[in-house]
Structure formats: C-alpha cells, structure tokens
Amino acid sequence: MAEQGDLRAAERAGASAGDDPGSGAIHCRDIYKWFGSSLIINNLQLDIAHKEFVCIVGPSGCGKTTLLRMIAGLAEIDSGEITIGKQVVTKPLPTVGVVFQHFGLFPWKTVIKNVMLPLVASGVPKAEARARAEAAIELVGLKGCNDLYPAQLSGGMKQRAGLARALAIQPEVILLDEPFAAVDAQTREVLQEELLNLWGRHKQTAVFVTHSIDEAITLADRVVVMGVNPGRVVKEITIPIPRPRTVASVRRHEQYAPLREEIWDLLRVRDSRADTKGTNANE
Amino acid sequence: MSSDVNTNESLPARADAVAPTPETLGRQVLQRRQKRLRKERWTFVGIRLLSLLVVMIGWQIYGSHTIAILFAPLTTVIHQGYILFAHYQLGSELLYSIETFAYGYVFGLLIGIFIGMLTGAYRAAEAAISMYIFALYATPMVAIVPIISLWVGYSFTAQVVIVTLFVVWPVTVTVFHGIQEIDSDLMEVSRSLRLNRRQTWLHVLLPGAVPFIITGATQGVAMGMVGVIIAEVQTELTGIGKALQTEASTYHTAGALAVILLIMALGLTLRALLSVVKRWVVPWQRLDRGSRRA
Numbered sequence A: 001m002a003e004q005g006d007l008r009a010a011e012r013a014g015a016s017a018g019d020d021p022g023s024g025a026i027h028c029r030d031i032y033k034w035f036g037s038s039l040i041i042n043n044l045q046l047d048i049a050h051k052e053f054v055c056i057v058g059p060s061g062c063g064k065t066t067l068l069r070m071i072a073g074l075a076e077i078d079s080g081e082i083t084i085g086k087q088v089v090t091k092p093l094p095t096v097g098v099v100f101q102h103f104g105l106f107p108w109k110t111v112i113k114n115v116m117l118p119l120v121a122s123g124v125p126k127a128e129a130r131a132r133a134e135a136a137i138e139l140v141g142l143k144g145c146n147d148l149y150p151a152q153l154s155g156g157m158k159q160r161a162g163l164a165r166a167l168a169i170q171p172e173v174i175l176l177d178e179p180f181a182a183v184d185a186q187t188r189e190v191l192q193e194e195l196l197n198l199w200g201r202h203k204q205t206a207v208f209v210t211h212s213i214d215e216a217i218t219l220a221d222r223v224v225v226m227g228v229n230p231g232r233v234v235k236e237i238t239i240p241i242p243r244p245r246t247v248a249s250v251r252r253h254e255q256y257a258p259l260r261e262e263i264w265d266l267l268r269v270r271d272s273r274a275d276t277k278g279t280n281a282n283e
Numbered sequence B: 001m002s003s004d005v006n007t008n009e010s011l012p013a014r015a016d017a018v019a020p021t022p023e024t025l026g027r028q029v030l031q032r033r034q035k036r037l038r039k040e041r042w043t044f045v046g047i048r049l050l051s052l053l054v055v056m057i058g059w060q061i062y063g064s065h066t067i068a069i070l071f072a073p074l075t076t077v078i079h080q081g082y083i084l085f086a087h088y089q090l091g092s093e094l095l096y097s098i099e100t101f102a103y104g105y106v107f108g109l110l111i112g113i114f115i116g117m118l119t120g121a122y123r124a125a126e127a128a129i130s131m132y133i134f135a136l137y138a139t140p141m142v143a144i145v146p147i148i149s150l151w152v153g154y155s156f157t158a159q160v161v162i163v164t165l166f167v168v169w170p171v172t173v174t175v176f177h178g179i180q181e182i183d184s185d186l187m188e189v190s191r192s193l194r195l196n197r198r199q200t201w202l203h204v205l206l207p208g209a210v211p212f213i214i215t216g217a218t219q220g221v222a223m224g225m226v227g228v229i230i231a232e233v234q235t236e237l238t239g240i241g242k243a244l245q246t247e248a249s250t251y252h253t254a255g256a257l258a259v260i261l262l263i264m265a266l267g268l269t270l271r272a273l274l275s276v277v278k279r280w281v282v283p284w285q286r287l288d289r290g291s292r293r294a
Ligand SMILES: Nc1ncnc2c1ncn2[C@@H]1O[C@H](COP(=O)(O)OP(=O)(O)OP(=O)(O)O)[C@@H](O)[C@H]1O
Pocket: A035, A036, A040, A058, A059, A060, A061, A062, A063, A064, A065, A066, A067
C-alpha cells in the first residue's frame, strides 16, 4: 500500500517536472467510428493534458457523445487508439468517472446508495465507502439528501448526485456529457459556479461536452470545436482567462466577447459546409 | 441543423427555480406530495364505497323481481352462503382450494420469475426457449388440462400442476419483457461503474425487475383462480369447484352466486395483499410522480 502511495506521489512529481505525461492525460490517435455504413468520426486527433479542463462544442450529431463514450470505454473504437495515462482504453477504466446527461441514477437506490455503488463494487469496505460517499455528497452541496430517492430530487439535485458518484471514486479523469443541459438556466449557472469552485480545489482531467459556448468559455482551459459530417476536430482554442474564475468574472473578461465570437464563427462556417456528406470516406 | 447550436442560453428560467437550498427543496417536495396523496386517497375510498352501494342496491332490486332459478337478491345470496358454510362444509372446501391455489401459484411464480429473468437477460436463453414460452402463453391452458389428467391423473398433484401451468406463462412473459425494458441507459451506467455480472444482477437487473415481478404476480392471481376452478371441475370434483358445480347443477342459483362471490372476494383479497407487498418492496415507486390521471 505504502509503495503504491509513493508511486502516486512520484508520478505527480514527475508530471509537474514535465517528463511523465501524467496518469490523467488522454490521447486520441487516428480515431474512426462508423455506425452501420455511415462514418461518424473521421480521423480524429485529440490530446488532453493531465489535469486539463477541456470543453467540446460542436453541432448536434457531430459525434461528441460518441467520442466521450469511446474515451469512457463504453463504445467500441473502430480504428485508432485512445490512451488514458499509460492504459489503452478497451473497457471502462477504474480511474475514469462519467457524468451522464440523463443523470444515470438508479431509481431504486437512495442518493447515498447510488454514490456508494461504484465504491462497493470495486471492493472498498462498506464503512469506508459510506464515508467517502458522504464526503462526495457534501462536496457537491447535497448534504442532508442522503436518504432521498432520485424521484424526490429536482433536476439540478439529480445532476449533483451524478457528479458526486463520479467524484466518489476519486478519478483521474472525469467525463461529462452535457451534464447541465437538462436543468434550467439559473440552476445551470449555479452548477457552473460550483463546478469551477470544486475543480479549483480538486483538479483532475475533465472533458466536458456542451452546446453552450458561454459554458465552454467559462469552464475550460481549452475549447475543442468539432465539425460534422463526418465528426472531426476543427479547431482548438485556448482560453487565457486566469483562474480562479467565477461565472461573472469570466463574462467581464476582455477576452470573453472575442472568444465567443470566434467560436460562433467556427460553428457557422462549418455548418455551411455540412452538406458535403462524408459518404465517400469508406474506401 | 445550423440553428440548433447554442440555443440553451436563451431558455427562460422556471419560476420555481429561485434557488432554495437542495435540502429544503427536497423536504418541501416530499411534504407537498404526502399531503396531496392523503387527500386523494380519501376521495377515492369515498367513490369506491359509493359505487359498491349502488351496485348492491341495484342487485337487490333486480334480484327481487326475477325468477329464483335465474337470479336471486343479494340478501338471499348472503343467507345461502351462510347456510353453505354452516351446514355444507363450504369452509373446508374453501381451505382445500386455497391450498391447491397456494402450491400452484408459488410454483408458477417461482418458475415464471426464473425463466423470465433468464430469457430476458441472456440472448442465448431467449433464442433457445422464448418461442416455446410465447407459444404456450398464447395457448389457452384449458386445452391442456385433459392431457395433464392423462399424465398425472386426477389427484391433488394434478390440480396443482394445472394451476402452476395457468400461473407460469403470464408471469414469465411479464418478467421477460420487464428485464428487457430495463433502461439501456442504466445498463450502460452499470458498465461504466464497472459492475461485474453478479453486481449487475444484484444492483440493477433484480431491483429493476421487481415492479414487473409484482405485475406478473398480480396477473398470476387471476390466472391461478381460473386454474383452480377449472382443475377442480375437470379433474376430481373438489373444493370450491365442487361447491359451485353442485349448487349450479341443482338449480340452487343463490348458492352458486354465493360461491362465485366467495371466489371474487378471494381474488380481491389476494390482489390487495399484493399491492401491500408492492408498497413494501418497491418503496421508490411510491414516491414517483403523483397520480396517474385526472
Ligand atoms: N447507437 C447508434 N447507432 C447508430 N447511429 C448512432 C448511434 N449513436 C449515435 N449515432 C449517430 O452518430 C452520430 C453522432 O451521434 P452523437 O450522439 O455522438 O452526437 P452528438 O454530437 O453527441 O449530438 P448531440 O449534440 O445532439 O448530443 C449521429 O449522427 C447519430 O445519429
């Protein structure tokens, strides 16, 4: 055990020295994905650094969810390779937490049981699992809701619970697919604020899919803009707004408006080319 | 397509979202629900009693104005029922039938749950046996009764086998569909949480199937009751089936009606028991969205 801890520490030290890529670094190399005979993702390359926060934006149907599912080990990669740290993704990895747009809470389990599940499943003793789950629930601001069923929670609360479950396993990488899309605009800003806060304190690599350009700029170190037909990376834009950030401070930042415009334009340009259908792509 | 991008920002805020803390929000939701449910429950009890009263009065009036061989007023029926219990051992006949039902029902339920889960969860099992299940499900089990008698005879065992056959197919089919319908999203979540096969059964498939098992069990009650009467009339004449047959064939219409009422009451009691069981084993559904309709 102690040995493992030392290894971890060494790894962290290595990462900061810039030598080791870090256990939370994600590399997507030459990714292709078909559904039936249509090419969904065409030769996608994406590198995400250890503890980097990346937001992915792109038009509907460009393959954002598919990409995230491949990184999560939930969808097959038809060609190419995804690595997280030193591991090649072939199935869900224990170091990866996923937050689903549809919350993915088990209706028959209370909040605490939902959050404890991945811990218990991986063999963490019950008492320790409970303690860690409680900590995660408190972290996302759901204290006191331990014994409520998902049906008793509002949308925002459900997503907090989903986030708590992903964080409870203390992942190196957290993948979020439009986690705030199903909640109303105000709750969404509150959740963004809290996520900024949370991530400021406990950094891990985050890949966050969103339809909202504002949300992407607010949260990300880097915004990846994807194109459609077939899905690919069009441009990667570094967000130079310093941390710690708040929703308000980002909006006030002088770079905010130009960044927003730039991403808008990228999305528009690509849409006008969208009818070139990537049909001749499969040999 | 193009206008789809980035629409979320302009969504109007919901009025009730003025951020109370998650805890108070959760508690308020719960309290409001409980209050409304309590009120609803009493309204429906009232409607039910009223309906019962109307039917009973209607029966009494109609029964008093027809020939005794065809129909009888409710009071006469109840009186006949009392006589059957007091002087013709309807009580022990009833117990006999309940025993037959209990064995057949439990076997049918267990076998149905097992086969339903197996075929619902594993494609190979489905491919191997689902066609037989659906074939038997679509076959009126009455058609099989004579053959069962040929194989097993006319004993108590034969009757239990017949009841089992009546119960098993609706349960199997309901559980089968239930397991298949467990949200594929939730199955993906379980993969993402790295649950192994045992854990997936324990935490996802079994709890997810419970509501369907209850539904199947409820259908099984009705089918099982049919099975008992048919088994008793078609094999050895015993139990309530015998009482019914005796009364009807001797033109004791009031007696026959009394036995039928008894069967109905039995069915209703079992259903009520099951809904209590359901509240107890499916606590999360009690909290789900209030009333279903207006
Ligand atoms: N299981 C599937 N079978 C067949 N086609 C699929 C499947 N899943 C996704 N697709 C197709 O792949 C493409 C990309 O889907 P994906 O869900 O990844 O898009 P997205 O970028 O997440 O879109 P949105 O922003 O609307 O969520 C779509 O054209 C979709 O029709």
